[in-house]
Amino acid sequence: MKISIQHNTRHDYEGEVSFGDHSLFLRPNDSHRRRVHSFSVKTNPGSGQRWVRDAYGNIVLICNFGMQTSASLSFEARILVEVEDENPYDFILEPHAIAFPFDYTAGEKQALLPFLNKNAKPGELRVLDWFYSAVEQPLQHPSIVGFLSRLNEAVRRDIAYVARDEEGIQDPDLTLKLRSGSCRDMAVLFIAAVRQLGLAARFVSGYLYDPPTDVPGEHAFNRAVGSMHAWVEVYLPGAGWKGFDPTNGILANNYFMPTAVSHDPFAVNPIQGAYYSELPFASSMTADLKLEELRDE
Numbered sequence: 001m002k003i004s005i006q007h008n009t010r011h012d013y014e015g016e017v018s019f020g021d022h023s024l025f026l027r028p029n030d031s032h033r034r035r036v037h038s039f040s041v042k043t044n045p046g047s048g049q050r051w052v053r054d055a056y057g058n059i060v061l062i063c064n065f066g067m068q069t070s071a072s073l074s075f076e077a078r079i080l081v082e083v084e085d086e087n088p089y090d091f092i093l094e095p096h097a098i099a100f101p102f103d104y105t106a107g108e109k110q111a112l113l114p115f116l117n118k119n120a121k122p123g124e125l126r127v128l129d130w131f132y133s134a135v136e137q138p139l140q141h142p143s144i145v146g147f148l149s150r151l152n153e154a155v156r157r158d159i160a161y162v163a164r165d166e167e168g169i170q171d172p173d174l175t176l177k178l179r180s181g182s183c184r185d186m187a188v189l190f191i192a193a194v195r196q197l198g199l200a201a202r203f204v205s206g207y208l209y210d211p212p213t214d215v216p217g218e219h220a221f222n223r224a225v226g227s228m229h230a231w232v233e234v235y236l237p238g239a240g241w242k243g244f245d246p247t248n249g250i251l252a253n254n255y256f257m258p259t260a261v262s263h264d265p266f267a268v269n270p271i272q273g274a275y276y277s278e279l280p281f282a283s284s285m286t287a288d289l290k291l292e293e294l295r296d297e
Helices: 106-111 127-134 144-158 172-178 183-196
Strands: 002-019 022-024 034-044 048-053 059-064 069-083 201-208 229-236 240-245 256-262 283-294
Touching: 022 069, 034 059, 127 144, 127 172, 127 183, 144 183, 144 229, 144 240, 172 183, 183 201, 183 229, 201 240, 201 283, 229 256, 240 256
Parallel strands: none
Antiparallel strands: 002 069, 002 283, 022 059, 034 069, 048 059, 201 229, 201 256, 229 240
């Protein structure tokens, strides 16, 4: 299946500004089931562009605008991705990691250290209280996948999806208080829960294709159609990093196309950069995202 992605982002400023380098985490990561056939970004003002691979293996496009100034900045990304069908349950776990709870081996713990932290940080103090009330039989489960699926569904059930345009991510405690949040907020809540339970988890940013249904304007499963998506990967020995989408309560399959992963969600905002002005100009942003399947004639 080939999927065309058109992703436009525009920043407007109150006056002329100059720009520092911008890092774009917009290119899907290739895998044995995912191939990027083409990727291009047109910027206005124009930019010099170079590729780098960061510490997590993400493929990042750096855009340099030199000494140009402008009252607006836009990015037009055009992407063609081919994905193969994937059964998200088609994997074999190591014997020590079949049930919950389990313990990672010493070697696994060393490699997973950035993604492990059982200590609740400020803003995560209500997470386990919510978990124990929201998840049936929270202390043990014969299947780690079944356990994580229950947690995934609990977030989807208890947290209403809202599209938040403002920057930043809500602390999990605030998400639980409001009982609402964006896909980023729900992913961070899920991560806080599984880490405090001793599992390694990382934040994932990317695209999610949701096939349209027969009803105009409705989609099959995605509550966050029209924007980039965020979900979580948990490390399961024998299976590797497996994706869980708490926004929609499902496991990640071939429709999920990650562009960046990190232990820190703030490190992989899709477009990162700075602007400079002599006066304190405010800015605004608009974005438009369209994904569609290209069918063979």
